Amino acid sequence: MVGKPPRNPATGLSKKPDLDADGSRRPLNSETVLSPLPHLTEPRLAEIRPKPAIVDSVNPEQAISVSLMNPVADELIHATAGEALAGFRVLAPTNLMKVGSRGVWIFKGREYVAIADGQFVQVVTDPGSGLFRATNSRELEPSGPWLIPGDEGQLWRPLNSESVIFIDSISAQTAQLFRQMDRSVAQFSDATVGRMLAVSGVTESLLRDVLVNERPAPFLLKDTIRRFELDHLIQAEGHPIPSERFGRFKNLEEAFEADCDENTLRMRRVFPGLPKTAAQAIWRTTSASERLHMHNQPGMPQRVAQEILVALREIRLARAGEGLYLEAVSNPDSDRLMLHMLGNLANWPQQMRIEIRRGTTESDVLSAIGDARSPFRHVLIRQNDGYAIHRGDGSSPQGSKDLCSVLFLLLLPEQRQLLGVTKDGGAALRQLIRAQPLPTRAAVSKLLGLAPLPHVDLGTVQFGQRGQLHGGGDSQPASTKSVVERVHDLYPQLSHEEAAKFINERLKNDPAGVLIRLEKEFATLCDELAIWNADGPPPHTLVSEPEGATTQAERRQARERFSAKLRDIWQRKSVSKWGEGDYHFSYYVDFSGELPRLSTRFEYVTELILTVEKPGARMGAFLDSFPNVQSLGIFGIEIEEFPSGIFQMRQLSELTLDGCSLTLSEVTVEGLSRIETLTRLNLANNPLTVAPQVGYMAGLTGLMLSNANLSNVPSGIDAPRKLGVVALHDNNISDVGHELFEIPDTQDLFVGLANNPLSEASRQRISQYLENSSMDRKVEIQVEDVVSESDSDSESSESGISTGSDSD
Numbered sequence: 001m002v003g004k005p006p007r008n009p010a011t012g013l014s015k016k017p018d019l020d021a022d023g024s025r026r027p028l029n030s031e032t033v034l035s036p037l038p039h040l041t042e043p044r045l046a047e048i049r050p051k052p053a054i055v056d057s058v059n060p061e062q063a064i065s066v067s068l069m070n071p072v073a074d075e076l077i078h079a080t081a082g083e084a085l086a087g088f089r090v091l092a093p094t095n096l097m098k099v100g101s102r103g104v105w106i107f108k109g110r111e112y113v114a115i116a117d118g119q120f121v122q123v124v125t126d127p128g129s130g131l132f133r134a135t136n137s138r139e140l141e142p143s144g145p146w147l148i149p150g151d152e153g154q155l156w157r158p159l160n161s162e163s164v165i166f167i168d169s170i171s172a173q174t175a176q177l178f179r180q181m182d183r184s185v186a187q188f189s190d191a192t193v194g195r196m197l198a199v200s201g202v203t204e205s206l207l208r209d210v211l212v213n214e215r216p217a218p219f220l221l222k223d224t225i226r227r228f229e230l231d232h233l234i235q236a237e238g239h240p241i242p243s244e245r246f247g248r249f250k251n252l253e254e255a256f257e258a259d260c261d262e263n264t265l266r267m268r269r270v271f272p273g274l275p276k277t278a279a280q281a282i283w284r285t286t287s288a289s290e291r292l293h294m295h296n297q298p299g300m301p302q303r304v305a306q307e308i309l310v311a312l313r314e315i316r317l318a319r320a321g322e323g324l325y326l327e328a329v330s331n332p333d334s335d336r337l338m339l340h341m342l343g344n345l346a347n348w349p350q351q352m353r354i355e356i357r358r359g360t361t362e363s364d365v366l367s368a369i370g371d372a373r374s375p376f377r378h379v380l381i382r383q384n385d386g387y388a389i390h391r392g393d394g395s396s397p398q399g400s401k402d403l404c405s406v407l408f409l410l411l412l413p414e415q416r417q418l419l420g421v422t423k424d425g426g427a428a429l430r431q432l433i434r435a436q437p438l439p440t441r442a443a444v445s446k447l448l449g450l451a452p453l454p455h456v457d458l459g460t461v462q463f464g465q466r467g468q469l470h471g472g473g474d475s476q477p478a479s480t481k482s483v484v485e486r487v488h489d490l491y492p493q494l495s496h497e498e499a500a501k502f503i504n505e506r507l508k509n510d511p512a513g514v515l516i517r518l519e520k521e522f523a524t525l526c527d528e529l530a531i532w533n534a535d536g537p538p539p540h541t542l543v544s545e546p547e548g549a550t551t552q553a554e555r556r557q558a559r560e561r562f563s564a565k566l567r568d569i570w571q572r573k574s575v576s577k578w579g580e581g582d583y584h585f586s587y588y589v590d591f592s593g594e595l596p597r598l599s600t601r602f603e604y605v606t607e608l609i610l611t612v613e614k615p616g617a618r619m620g621a622f623l624d625s626f627p628n629v630q631s632l633g634i635f636g637i638e639i640e641e642f643p644s645g646i647f648q649m650r651q652l653s654e655l656t657l658d659g660c661s662l663t664l665s666e667v668t669v670e671g672l673s674r675i676e677t678l679t680r681l682n683l684a685n686n687p688l689t690v691a692p693q694v695g696y697m698a699g700l701t702g703l704m705l706s707n708a709n710l711s712n713v714p715s716g717i718d719a720p721r722k723l724g725v726v727a728l729h730d731n732n733i734s735d736v737g738h739e740l741f742e743i744p745d746t747q748d749l750f751v752g753l754a755n756n757p758l759s760e761a762s763r764q765r766i767s768q769y770l771e772n773s774s775m776d777r778k779v780e781i782q783v784e785d786v787v788s789e790s791d792s793d794s795e796s797s798e799s800g801i802s803t804g805s806d807s808d
Helices: 043-048 071-084 169-180 190-199 204-212 219-237 242-258 262-268 276-283 288-296 302-322 332-343 403-410 413-419 426-434 441-447 483-490 496-506 511-534 552-570 644-648 666-673 760-771 792-799
Strands: 031-034 053-055 064-068 089-091 097-099 104-107 110-116 119-125 132-135 146-149 156-158 352-358 365-369 376-383 386-390 584-589 607-612 631-635 654-658 680-682 702-704 725-727 750-752 780-782
Touching (some): 110 156, 169 204, 190 219, 219 242, 262 276, 262 288, 276 302, 302 441, 302 511, 332 352, 332 365, 332 403, 332 426, 332 441, 352 403, 376 403, 386 403, 483 496, 552 584, 760 780
Parallel strands (some): 352 376, 584 607, 631 654, 680 702, 702 725, 725 750, 750 780
Antiparallel strands (some): 031 064, 097 104, 104 110, 110 119, 132 146, 146 156, 352 365
């Protein structure tokens, strides 16, 4: 009796494929225990259809036992086929056009399958199961039985209720999604389809969401399928030498990426490594204003940049996973993942230490497994697309090979025996890896050392619709690490003693809450810096630059170096002693544009010095992140208005803003005058226009205001009794006022007024002040050609003020 398959069968059941990766049929035992499969084979391309199977029993608590159809069952089905299809049989129409090799024919746009010699049935694809269903031209909805291909492949037969082929919801959804992408699951083996889904992060919930809500297929799945197909093509071409396969894949991939539209090129100007498939998916989600911004403005809208950052993260994770399965790809991330998965095997020799380094034995360890204290230590040096075993004499006895082949050479015979890889070399180890489930994306991110991105509602990254990120964006589960491990993740340089002190002092009351806050803070810092890295001037603004000017890539690298320095500072990688609260941050800024605006606070940085190598950098709100700075030196970075962050520096003692295009207003002068902790103030080489007030700065010892477009001496200059140097040369001062002469002549003070248009009255008052001073006078006032004492040259030298126009 012919029956319908269940619409909602028990989940977790499916057929085991009987095809190898190359499409050839595998031998099957009479009884096989099946594991869940991620997809449904699709009858439309039946030429590589697996044999049907019969489910003997279904018990949710047990494995599913499935036996192949035996000849008796086969005969029974053929005997009932005529009855089941009695109302649907048609004689062979004329002008039938055959498609494929398994008996699918086309006539007037309709599909037919052969059920006997000269007899056909019209079929349509059932959307619920993905199977063909018998129908006729008079029906609006098909009513006939479901059909499956026969053993010989040319004839089709009804699906018998007594021999149900299990079809789970994931399989049907996968088949439907593949059809949506103009592909068929029948192009690939079951294992390959499962791998592509896992690599691209496609889950059952994502499948359901995409199909139910009619979303576009996830771009990462599209890209993964394309790359698997490309790998299969290269294997079919026959390239026995790995380097030839790698080169062929790279050339074809570059050709694919080069054939792109202007929108993709526009995004690649900021994100050079963005794949075309991702760029097209993200562009579809952009608003009109965002597109206008990318056409006419420098940089990238922040929301778009965030989407791209998440997409690039997902792409890197997918490429790391696909490298386990593709033969024409060599990826260091995949090799690190392979090493990790081998190290997790129960019979892997943990006493053997294996380290992967790049280039030399002195370079950083990229990945490692085994006991770090083990005497059995092997260093693998990555060379081109392979690895060489390093010996103490610097030799590499076996040359450069792929990772699995090198690891096989390192295993002793008894270790190979335990692993079950006594032959086939590296290929056997690779099969061990492929037999394991792919680690979660969170685990791979950690393995690759990727800083966590903050949670972003960017569903567009996968399927071009706004909403929750699906398909690869693992949720952030509660950490299973210990408090000590999490502290070391945040601050890698901490010793065990320093970590214990940190935990006792900082985590005493709420360890979980503080750690979560710190982890989120570091993740936010990484994300903000990544967005800032991408937000540079577009290349078309640089066409008029002189020969030798830096390229877009060089400018991006400069920003990335600065970002790396800030991350290191947050993690205190350069702090020699954790207990010491001060930290010196000095950097030569070699990029243009505004410094990053960060929500993170670098509270233990007490000295900050930034110097530009060439003009073009702007300060922005960068200083807001350094509230505890005591000594601040900014040289050459443009500051449009006095930074509000400086007013938050409660312990600031030395302030230098030299050559920053800074102007002062009456408001900022009032605020500056209230920084009473200052001992040194240097605002030289700025068009200040308004002179600062220094009367409240009781501890001030140095005041540098040369070449500052000032027309008067700063008010309150007579108040600071420790003031030793006042540099006012190269200004527009004509009247020195009266406060200068209120200073006791015994105060050890040098005042530089050279290159000012001093009035004759001011010059006379200066001369009278110096002539009428006491025998213990220490005040020195320098004008263009009036020097008070013969030893003023030596004293001027000691003060650091020259008779020229330069300030210190």
